[in-house]
Amino acid sequence: MKGNKDIEVLIVEDDMRIAEIQKRFLDLIDGFQPVGIAATYIEAKTLSEILQPDLILLDVYFPDMNGLEFLKETKLHTKQIDVIMITAAKEMDKVESAIRLGVFDYIIKPVVFERFKQSLQRYQEYRAKFQKLAQESIFVSQQEVDKLLWKENDNTTSEKAYLPKGIDPLTLDKVIEVLGKVRSGLTAETVAKEVGVSRTTARRYLEHLVSTEKIEADLSYGTVGRPERVYLLV
Numbered sequence: 504m505k506g507n508k509d510i511e512v513l514i515v516e517d518d519m520r521i522a523e524i525q526k527r528f529l530d531l532i533d534g535f536q537p538v539g540i541a542a543t544y545i546e547a548k549t550l551s552e553i554l555q556p557d558l559i560l561l562d563v564y565f566p567d568m569n570g571l572e573f574l575k576e577t578k579l580h581t582k583q584i585d586v587i588m589i590t591a592a593k594e595m596d597k598v599e600s601a602i603r604l605g606v607f608d609y610i611i612k613p614v615v616f617e618r619f620k621q622s623l624q625r626y627q628e629y630r631a632k633f634q635k636l637a638q639e640s641i642f643v644s645q646q647e648v649d650k651l652l653w654k655e656n657d658n659t660t661s662e663k664a665y666l667p668k669g670i671d672p673l674t675l676d677k678v679i680e681v682l683g684k685v686r687s688g689l690t691a692e693t694v695a696k697e698v699g700v701s702r703t704t705a706r707r708y709l710e711h712l713v714s715t716e717k718i719e720a721d722l723s724y725g726t727v728g729r730p731e732r733v734y735l736l737v
Contacts, residue, residue, distance in 0.1 A: 544568035688735035
């Protein structure tokens with residue numbers, strides 16, 4: 504793992520116009536340094552062996568090689584180099600092969616800068632997390648492994664992107680915050696008052712958290728003797 508310096512990127516693309524566009528894109532993103540452009544198999548093999556870049560931007564179609572074969576060869580001999588495919592290949596078998604061979608991302612041409620930038624920044628964060636964990640300990644937790652494998656910056660952030668209809672992330676945060684302040688558990692009515700929503704709304708958020716195993720719920724008997732669910736953070 505190479506320190507905290509700029510991430511070195513080798514562009515493997517036989518169309519020089521596209522290669523230059525990718526180079527300009529890289530120049531616009533902090534933390535990346537393009538170190539070379541390869542247009543043939545020999546150039547790609549030579550430059551990857553000599554420069555040992557952190558990341559390769561790789562096409563599939565070349566006059567003298569198949570990018571997927573080069574990817575397989577690269578992964579076999581230089582495991583420290585990561586690869587993002589940037590290609591016009593839309594065939595499902597090629598996408599599947601690339602994923603099985605361990606590409607970080609697969610971008611279909613024509614490349615939009617925002618999509619390119621998103622991919623590179625995700626890779627940047629992924630490497631930073633790897634380096635941080637490696638420096639902290641030789642062991643990792645299951646949660647840390649999951650975040651690395653799923654390439655997520657934060658489980659909470661990822662989950663919020665896929666919240667069901669009717670669940671607002673800001674309100675959800677407030678509900679979790681209220682629950683975090685007590686150890687004995689709260690009813691939907693108490694949570695509703697604390698958050699400033701109706702009891703029905705509070706129960707909807709609480710049941711969502713139960714379904715995602717973020718909180719537990721048990722039946723309890725209130726002051727008037729009727730059963731109520733009491734919710735507590737796991």
